[in-house]
Amino acid sequence: MQALILLIAVASLLPPITSQTCKLLEQSLDPLQKGPDDVTVRRVELNGTDNASCLNANREQDSPPCRTIEFALQPTLNVENRSVTENLTIYVGAGIYRPANQDAIGIIDSRNVQLIGAGVGQTVFWCGLYGEEDTACSYMNFQIRNSKYVYLSNMTFTRCGPITSAVYISSSDYVVVKDCQFRDNISPPLLVHNTSPFVLYRTTFTNNHPQELNESVTSDTCYSSGGVDNFFLDNRTSSGGLSQYSENGPTLLYIERCVFVDNNARPDDTVSLPRQSKGYGHGAAANIRLSNSSNGQVCIKSCEFEDNQAEAQAGAVGLTVGGPSTRNNIELLNCTFFNNSCTLDRCTGGAIGIDFFADTAFNEILIKESEFIRNNARDGMGGAISLSTTVNVVTKDGLSDTLLLEGCLFSQNQAFYDGTAVGVFSLTHTDQVGLPVNITDCHFLNNSATRGSADSTALTAYRVLLTFNGNSSFVNNFGGGMSLLGSRMDVQGEVNLDRNFAVFGAGIAMTGRSLLLLFEGAVLSFTNNVAVDEGAGLYVEYTSADFVLAILNRGCFIQYFSQLIDVPPNEWKATVRFVNNSAGIAGAAIYANDMSRCRWLGPTNYTTFIFNTPSDYKSPFIMENNTLDRSSSKDTRLATDASTFFATTDYGDSPMVGYGETVSFHLNSTDQFSNFRESVWTFKTAYQDQSLGALSTNETVFEYVVPGRGDRDSVNISANFSLIGGQTSVSSVLLQVQGCHPGYMLQEKTQTCVCDFSSSIIVQCDTANRYFYARDGYWVGVKSKSSALIYSTTVPGFLNCTRQGALPGCEIRYDSLEDQCAQGRQGTLCGDCKEGYGVTFDLRFCRRCGAGGIVLFVFICIMTVIVSLLILFYNLPLPDELKGFVFFAQVIGLIYRNAPYLVGQNDSNALFDTLGFSLPFQLCPAENIPAFGIALLGFVPPLLATSVAIIYIFFAKRSKYLSERQSFNGFHFLYVFVYKYFLDTSFIFISCTLLGDNYVFLYQARCSVLSIHLCCCSPLVCCFYWGWE
Structure with missing residues (x-):
């Protein structure tokens, strides 16, 4: 019998305890080893009989078995309160036992009572009425109240609920539940209220799924003893395993080698509170609550928690400490948490949920050498562990609760919000030190944010004093390694963050x-x-x-x-x-x-x-x-972040703008390392205030439309740019509004500048209402009285400007004229050659002048003289084969000059000009020679040919040798080409503009076919040649 009493002593049942908290707990349980001197032993069998003979046994003798446990628990048949029992041990045989009436099996005001079954699955206790029968209520198997030294072992408790539990223990001391099983209950199977010490050893909780209560269920209809002892009806926890609640006193709780599999905890939806605020749905395997309880000791050792599920918080174990509670020590040692979860939106703690309420201090929770694998806070935070505190937990004097993690593994846990493995949220004041969290030799591997959120780290600390000792690691976590929000992280050991992935802050x-x-x-x-x-x-x-x-x-x-x-x-x-x-x-x-x-x-x-x-x-x-x-x-x-901000325009610091014009601002921001950074800008003027949103990192263009004139003739607009959240504002950009630009006119209806369509035959406006595009054509000096466009006098020439977009011609920017024209050109509409440039054969291109032009010109002159002398001396006739070409050459100038687009902008025109003997020179021999001067150089060769002919005549009259050589054919040869030259070259000075699909010829604002001086020159030369003939 002494061996039986020793089983009550937890120290004799368990291996040596190494934790300081558990050592203290072991010392506090020493009184259990003191067994009574006189013990009554009884037996209960299904075939027994409830009579006096089954009650009369002691240490030395046996008695026949009783039929029911209720009868075996009474001291004698005549005792009025049959629940009061002392020094009694009852062995319960195999079978299914069920209360015969609505009274539960009660151990009340008793001492030294032991109930020992035949084994798990052999001795089975059902509740009196199960939920699937006529009533929704069921009654307790066991009540243990106001008792001391109570021991239950080797039994199974099942089929209880949905209200009352299988075993209810209240206001008792030294209670042990060992080698028992709680399975298939639809209410919390084990409720422990204000009982200390309480020991739970090698006990299994399986498939307990508490149901939600119906509004019609009350204590009056479901519990005959009234609400005094029915604490968990009005303050109900729906844990699927152990529910422990202590108040107004120290708590000693020891749990070892227990297994919790597939238990659920659900909230009671009949209470009009947010689900997360209810005392239900917390701790599917075990829910431990301490209120106004100090100097308590809780040890959970070598336990397994698998596939448990809570809706609101703590898929496996819920730990709650409410104030004023101080100096409570809670330890979880060498435990395994696998595939536990919480399911509600923003639920906390897939495996463990910890809450510290107001006015708690010096409470310590140690989780040591435990594994957390595949736990899940599907739509919440803290995939494995979540800890939350309220505002008065940490005081200004440094009084604080503490969480310690030592030698733990967190792998493949998931959460949607903060803390895929561990989330600690200390709701302290901003002027208080954060809640201390110490981590030693812990490893966080392959934890991930659910549904690809990628912004939840493995460890999240909010207003926490986080300390790392030993060697810890964060490896391959999807969502990031750690996030610190208003927290301090002390690194006193080694922390390795490797191969983590996140949108930002992949490491920390x-x-x-x-x-x-x-x-x-x-x-x-x-x-x-x-x-x-x-x-x-x-x-x-x-x-x-x-x-x-x-x-x-x-x-x-x-x-x-x-x-x-x-x-x-x-x-x-x-x-x-x-x-x-x-x-x-x-x-x-x-x-x-x-x-x-x-x-x-x-x-x-x-x-x-x-x-x-x-x-x-x-x-x-x-x-x-x-x-x-x-x-x-x-x-x-x-x-x-961006630290330097600036905005610029293409038009200088204080550009001149017109009404309705679109002004492009280039926005830039750089960081403290001169890297271009993305920024969110705001823009403000006297007429506009807007946020520009997130802009790209470099040279973002913002387009601003200058408002209409209204009643203002001119006004300066200050455009102010700044960064949202930035401490520095961009210097204002001053826009000077001074009417409309050339090529634009003020529209009376909108009071904005629009394109002047009267000049559309010459130019086309752009979309920004600032510049215009010159159309293709030959241009001369024009001053149109009907247009705001003014052109300086230019030498006739084709505009060969770079095309802009889909528009023809060149883009004329009055504030940057020199950069808009083709190579070598300048001036309004690019009509002038730059200094050191001269026009080509057809006056379309401006090419650089050089000394080679002089050599070429002298060579042409010498060859003209030589060829002319040879033609005259040998009296060469014009071959019949060339006569047709000569007649064609007389009109080629009209065709080619006025339709240059047929040939293209290349040097093939040189061949036609030379063969046609029309302006056979294309280079200016020196700088500062205008195009008109270069054109005059082309008259030198035909004049030289004429001069040679005159000199030949002069010497032929005085030289017998020459007079014998008649040159009629040679003179005919020369005058045909000289006449052709003067006739063809006359049309070079004909200019045209594009009007629809046709060309209009203009010369100094009036139409003409030939220039006056050339029309006079050509007949005189021709008369000379005809007269000589």
Whole structure:
């Protein structure tokens, strides 16, 4: 019998306990080892009989078995309160036992009571009425109230619900449940209220799925004893395993080697509160709540939690500590959590959900050497563990609860929001230190954000004091490694972040007043991380306000802990590595919205960023092979938000604009490393105020339409650009509105400048209402009285300008004339050759003048004289074969000159000009020779031929030798070509403009076929030749 009593002592049942909390718990359970001197032993069998004979047994003798447990529990037949029992051990045989009436089996005000079954699955207890029968209520198997030293073992509890539990324990001391099973219940199977110590050992909870309650279900209709003891009806938890609640006293709870599989926890929808605020649907395997409870000890060791599911919080274990509660220690040691989940939108804790409510302090939760695999907060946060606190948990005096993770593995967990593995949310005041979270030798592998959100990191800390010791790693997490929101991260060991993926901050993302603090010997490594946008290694978005986290030396987001005010980076005894990280846009190693406070403040002659330590100093930052995928920034490693902003126009600082004109602004912003950055701009004038949205990184063009004139003749418009959230505004760009540009006119209806269609035969306006396009054609000096267009006098010439868009001709920009014309041309409508240029054969091109032109001209003159003498001396006749060509050549000028588009802009015209003996010269021999002068040079060869003929006549009269050589045929040969030349060259000075599909010939604003001086010159020359004949 002594061996039986020793089973009650937890220390004798369990292996040696190494945790400090569990050691303290072991000491507090010592009274269980003191068994009573006199014990009554009874047996219960299905074939037994409930009579006096089954009650009369003691240590030395046996008695016949009783039929029911209720009868076996009474001290004697005549005791009025049959539930009061002391020093009693009952062995329950195999079979299915069920209460015979509505009274539950009660152990009330009793002491030293043991119920020992034949084994799990052999001794089975059903509730009195099950939910699938006539009534929706069922009654408890066991009530244990106000009792001490109660022991249950080797039994199965099933078919209870939907209201009452299988076992209900309240206000009792030293209760042990060992080697039992709770399965297939539709209500919480084990409820423990204000009972300490309570031991749960080698017990299994399987397939317990509590149902939602109907509004008609009340304590009056479902529980005969009233609401006094029915705590979990009005303050119900629907855990599918253990539900434990303690208040107003210390709690001692020990759970070891228990298995929780496929249990559910659902909220009660009849209560009009948000689901997450109810006390239901929390902790599908175990829900432990401490309220106004201090100095408690909870130990959960070597337990397995698999496939459990809660709707609101804590797919496996829910831990709640409410104030005022202090100095409670909760430890989970060597446990396994596999495939547990919470399912509601924004649920918390796929495996474990922890809540600290107001006025709690010095409570500590240690999770050690445990594995969290494939747990899921499908639409919520904290895929494996979630911890939340309220505003008064952390006090200004530093009193705080603490979470410790040691030697844990977090693998393949998922969440949609913050913390795919662990999410800690400390809702403290902004002037308070965050909740301490210490992580030692933990590894986060292959955790991921659900449904491709890619913005939830494996570990999320909100207003937390996060400390890393030992060697921890974050590897291959989809959504990122860590995110710090208003938190401080102390690195006192080694932390490796490798192959993590996120939109930004693939390694660590820091927002708010967050700080990375390095201690002596710390190693922080960012390797092979990938960010779609910015910050593949480290992403920082914070304000420059002072931190409240005890490190205020510079205000930089990364600092080194030292007793000195400021330690230069070359003296840091820590290492930060950024190797092989890749970002899409900026900051492959580090992206921060501001790095201005991260300056080298060591030697006074350096003010560079601490990440760019001078070459002659040792740097704690190692950066190698960090690259960008979608950007050409100068610094691929480092980037910040835009810090320099400027806007420019193509027209100078204070451009002249017209009403209704479209002005193009080029917007640029660069960061502190001179990289072009994407920015969100705003634009404001006296007439317009708008946000321009997110703009591209370089040379974004914003088009602004100048408003109509209204009652203003002229006005200056100040265009102001600034960045949303930026501290610097762009200098204003002044637009001077001075009426309409040439080629435009003011439309009376809209009071804006529109294209002057009266000049449409010459120009075509552009879409911005600022410039015009000259059409193709030959242009002369014109001053049209009917148009605002004014052209300076130009030598006739074809406009060969670069085409713009689909419009013909050249784009005339009155504020940049020199850049709009073809090579060698200048002036309005590009009608003049630049200095040092001359026109070609057909006056369409301006080519550079050179000395070669003089040599060519002299050579032509010499050859003209020689050929003329030979023709005259040998009296060469005009071959019949050439007569037809000569007649054709007389009209080729009319055809070719006025339709240059038929031939094209090339030098093939030189051949026609030379054979036709019309202007056989194309180069200006010297600078400053106008086109008219070059045209006159073309008259020299025919005049030389005429001069040779006159000189020949003169000498022929005086030389017998020459007089004997008649030259009638030779004179005929020459005069035909000279006449052709004068006739053809006359049409060179004919100009035309395009009107519809036809050309109109203009010369000084009136039509003409031949110039006057050439019309007179040609007949005189011809008469000379005819007279000589």
